[in-house]
Amino acid sequence: xxxxxxxxxxxxxxxxxxxxxxxxxxxxxxxxxxxxxxxxxxxxxxxxxxxxxxxxxxxxxxxxxxxxxxxxxxxxxxxxxxxxxxxxxxxxxxxxxxxxxxxxxxxxxxxxxxxxxxxxx
Amino acid sequence: xxxxxxxxxxxxxxxxxxxxxxxxxxxxxxxxxxxxxxxxxxxxxxxxxxxxxxxxxxxxxxxxxxxxxxxxxxxxxxxxxxxxxxxxxxxxxxxxxxxxxxxxxxxxxxxxxxxxxxxxxxxxxxxxxxxxxxxxxxxxxxxxxxxxxxxxxxxxxxxxxxxxxxxxxxxxxxxxxxxxxxxxxxxxxxxxxxxxxxxxxxxxxxxxxxxxxxxxxxxxxxxxxxxxxxxxxxxxxxxxxxxxxxxxxxxxxxxxxxxxxxxxxxxxxxxxxxxxxxxxxxxxxxxxxxxxxxxxxxxxxxxxxxxxxxxxxxxxxxxxxxxxxxxxxxxxxxxxxxxxxxxxxxxxxxxxxxxxxxxxxxxxxxxxxxxxxxxxxxxxxxxxxxxxxxxxxxxxxxxxxxxxxxxxxxxxxxxxxxxxxxxxxxxxxxxxxxxxxxxxxxxxxxxxxxxx
Numbered sequence: 001x002x003x004x005x006x007x008x009x010x011x012x013x014x015x016x017x018x019x020x021x022x023x024x025x026x027x028x029x030x031x032x033x034x035x036x037x038x039x040x041x042x043x044x045x046x047x048x049x050x051x052x053x054x055x056x057x058x059x060x061x062x063x064x065x066x067x068x069x070x071x072x073x074x075x076x077x078x079x080x081x082x083x084x085x086x087x088x089x090x091x092x093x094x095x096x097x098x099x100x101x102x103x104x105x106x107x108x109x110x111x112x113x114x115x116x117x118x119x120x121x
Numbered sequence: 122x123x124x125x126x127x128x129x130x131x132x133x134x135x136x137x138x139x140x141x142x143x144x145x146x147x148x149x150x151x152x153x154x155x156x157x158x159x160x161x162x163x164x165x166x167x168x169x170x171x172x173x174x175x176x177x178x179x180x181x182x183x184x185x186x187x188x189x190x191x192x193x194x195x196x197x198x199x200x201x202x203x204x205x206x207x208x209x210x211x212x213x214x215x216x217x218x219x220x221x222x223x224x225x226x227x228x229x230x231x232x233x234x235x236x237x238x239x240x241x242x243x244x245x246x247x248x249x250x251x252x253x254x255x256x257x258x259x260x261x262x263x264x265x266x267x268x269x270x271x272x273x274x275x276x277x278x279x280x281x282x283x284x285x286x287x288x289x290x291x292x293x294x295x296x297x298x299x300x301x302x303x304x305x306x307x308x309x310x311x312x313x314x315x316x317x318x319x320x321x322x323x324x325x326x327x328x329x330x331x332x333x334x335x336x337x338x339x340x341x342x343x344x345x346x347x348x349x350x351x352x353x354x355x356x357x358x359x360x361x362x363x364x365x366x367x368x369x370x371x372x373x374x375x376x377x378x379x380x381x382x383x384x385x386x387x388x389x390x391x392x393x394x395x396x397x398x399x400x401x402x403x404x405x406x407x408x409x410x411x412x413x414x415x416x417x418x419x420x421x422x423x424x425x426x427x428x429x430x431x432x433x434x435x436x437x438x439x440x441x442x443x444x445x446x447x448x449x450x451x452x453x454x455x456x457x458x459x460x461x462x463x464x465x466x467x468x469x470x471x472x473x474x475x476x477x478x479x480x481x482x483x484x485x486x487x488x489x490x491x492x493x494x495x496x497x498x499x500x501x502x503x504x505x506x507x508x509x510x511x512x513x514x515x516x517x518x519x520x521x522x523x524x525x526x527x528x529x530x531x532x533x534x535x536x537x538x539x540x541x542x543x544x545x546x547x548x549x550x551x552x553x554x555x556x557x558x559x560x561x562x563x564x565x566x567x568x569x570x571x572x573x
Binding site: 011013017020021024027028030045046048049052055056059060063064067068069074076077079080081083084087088091092094095098 | 343344347351352355356358359362363366367370373374377383386387424428431432435436438439442443446550553554557558560561564565567568572573
């Protein structure tokens with residue numbers, strides 16, 4: 001368990017908590033600023049999206065790996081945790097399949113290759 | 122939670138439950154009176170005054186426009202500025218009143234449910250003599266911990282959800298005093314809630330004497346040698362992942378079709394197309410919802426409850442990990458200073474970390490309802506596609522938090538009777554897994570619904 005590993009005298013739970021708090025500040029802050037503070041660099045929608053996704057992944061990893069002990073526990077629990085990923089990905093991909101704009105309006109990664117499905121006569 | 126096992130519960134469980142329930146009810150009534158009655162009445166008076174000021178400012182503005190048409194929407198005109206300020210003050214006063222009123226009512230509601238949970242479960246638990254609680258099963262690795270309570274509980278949930286559409290319509294009709302709602306509409310869901318209550322109370326009765334020793338181990342692959350309950354909680358959590366994935370993919374499916382302000386700003390849809398307003402348009406600074414003066418309604422204060430809730434859940438995840446850490450420690454040493462007074466013994470430290478977690482979780486529910494009241498007041502209701510998915514997804518998450526709070530209440534109750542150590546603290550660990558999952562779900566929901 002994480003309480004046995006010490007970094008600068010504090011256990012992994014403490015450092016995980018600090019990282020989660022900092023990244024949450026970063027996440028909320030990204031919405032409040034239209035420019036990078038102290039510069040004139042505009043924060044675009046794409047940049048905000050990227051920040052939200054990266055922060056989400058880091059926070060999700062921190063919670064699952066250290067607070068939920070997946071990092072130390074037997075690998076069977078990690079496999080259980082990853083099992084639904086397949087279905088989640090299928091569901092997200094389903095958005096492309098069912099969306100009226102699936103052919104032209106969505107990025108290629110979430111749309112099937114429709115041309116290959118056309119019947120050749 | 123395990124089934125019946127070994128342990129000592131030789132005190133008057135019912136009396137302890139009653140004392141705890143009384144304290145919670147007393148505190149929640151006090152908070153309701155302070156926030157929902159006294160402060161809310163003061164805020165209501167302010168709102169009434171602001172409405173009168175707004176009416177005066179509007180009359181003055183209308184008269185000024187009649188006399189001089191250049192005053193209309195002229196931001197340099199003092200009369201227009203007064204008019205706009207009076208409008209903003211009126212809206213702020215209304216939202217401020219809602220904050221206190223809803224916070225008070227929400228605390229009272231949560232307090233009553235907590236009280237009922239403790240009182241009913243305590244009563245059921247006291248239905249057998251104290252000596253029956255102590256069955257001395259001890260450390261037997263092979264003893265049976267099976268329980269029918271989860272099945273009873275699930276059946277109750279099924280009945281409740283089956284009757285929920287009629288329940289919601291009927292309750293709404295009854296509250297509004299319309300002829301559409303009848304008591305009969307509530308029946309199926311109420312039967313479901315009763316079955317849920319019986320299931321939970323029986324679960325409590327079975328688990329309270331169980332001291333955590335004698336955990337059953339799986340004897341076949343893929344979990345061979347692992348604790349059965351731990352495998353069970355992980356499988357359960359993954360089924361929950363699918364529930365939230367359903368909400369999330371539905372949201373994305375709809376969102377990709379909407380012409381939102383984000384999409385329009387990004388050139389994804391025509392500027393002539395009407396904007397679909399999402400929750401984040403009401404909440405975040407610079408969102409798509411503007412008042413009649415063209416100012417965005419979203420600002421720091423509208424985003425604050427969601428942001429505070431995000432921090433509250435993360436802190437609560439940490440406090441429950443600390444409860445587990447203390448429970449598993451061999452030689453607990455009380456920290457110095459104020460924390461030492463708060464956590465003088467191992468048992469007190471575990472209980473108090475759980476209480477802090479309970480307070481943070483309760484705060485999450487209260488702030489969530491305050492935020493909803495603001496959104497509804499601003500016109501973001503469940504009657505639209507974007508409102509429907511927002512309230513269903515965040516509401517489902519709120520229900521999970523609330524269910525976790527009830528389990529936490531039980532864990533706090535149990536903390537008085539169990540001597541936890543490295544070998545028997547699974548109860549906290551497994552509940553912690555659920556609580557961390559709720560936090561994890563919020564990590565996805567918050568950016569997707571509040572920020573994007």
